[in-house]
Amino acid sequence: MKYNRANQPVSPNDFTHAAIANNPAWAQLLGLCPLLAVSNTVANATGLALASAFVVIGSNTSISLLRRIIPDIARLPCFVLIIATFTTLTVMLLEAYAFDLYSRIALFVQIIVTNCMILGRAEVFASRQPVGRALMDALGTAVGFALALLLLGAVREVLGQGTLMADMDLLFGPAAAALQLQVFAVPPLALALLPPGAFIIAGLAFALAQSLGSTAKATTPHAEAQKHP
């Protein structure tokens, strides 16, 4: 059965499908450049997750709203224009209201515009569905991407830096500095902060997610029925 059928009512399945089963990171392997580059700490990962969420929710909703007037022949330039607009808005808002964080992740916020995850959802889903479903799909995609970012960020920060949730004050103000936990006095694996460490940990995490997904599929009643008709 094809999943993306038009004219279906808004359903929580849109959210869970986009966030878990069709997760942009571990199921589709999209948006890996910012994912691997910025997931070295939870604070950076949270910043990028919020920025990506703003862009994917804004662009998905706008594209769905405008889907009847977007010319088919020029749909990709229109999608890119809308995504670029939301990315630029994010950059302006970050530079104005979270300047320290912006200084650290600016480059990776700017390249959200080329993130295949966002363009993919626009082309495959938002441009063919009503606003409600497009919004649910965007929320699911944003949550799924944030899950992957935060998971990687937490593991890499603990192993490579020995802390958890350091520098959260850059995002949420001085009071958030108290959230920092010192897990290890000496970081056990400094490699985790470097690009090779990001690839290794992401690979292991995605393999684990795939394995859990396969196990869950195998134990569903439907699968059991297929095994034992």
Added chain:
Amino acid sequence: MRSQLTTIAALLVIGGLCGLALTQTYESTRQPVTENRIRQAQALLSELLQRQAPVDLQWQQGVANACGDWQFVRGTSPGYAGPIAYLALLQNQHISLRVTRHQETPGIADFIDHRKDRYLAEQDNTAIADWAQLDNISGATITHKALRGMAARAQTQLHNTREQYPCEQNPTQANPSRETQSEVQQGEPTSES
């Protein structure tokens, strides 16, 4: 013909909506963005000077306080992947230097980014004569060559400014500057290196 006009009208509507959103956000964020840039520039100047830098510095051709005990000089030096912008403090024939913008290779040229590496901070207050003799960094020959050349460039720039605006005539403020404090930073480092 009609479908072409429809397409053009649709594109104009979409482009107009995007432009409207951008201009409105730009207007509403301009003030805090400018304040943030000035704050960051001021923090960098104070870090180099190791005390609170004056907030009313007058810049002439990229040089501030040209006739004082110390001078700030900002300029660019050609690097491996384009110009490297720097800010230098010259004081008693010694130099402290920070790179404010560059596009050098991430990872390899991390040492010139003071936010990621203490290399430049460790060279603070180096004699200008010794700056050109800094040990090369393996793998980043061109970047390091650009770094070593910055002291000479800063001195030349200071010399030219003093020639054009002699200190005897106008001790500290030869001409009112049109350069603003926020331009010190010349934008954040564009590379995450």
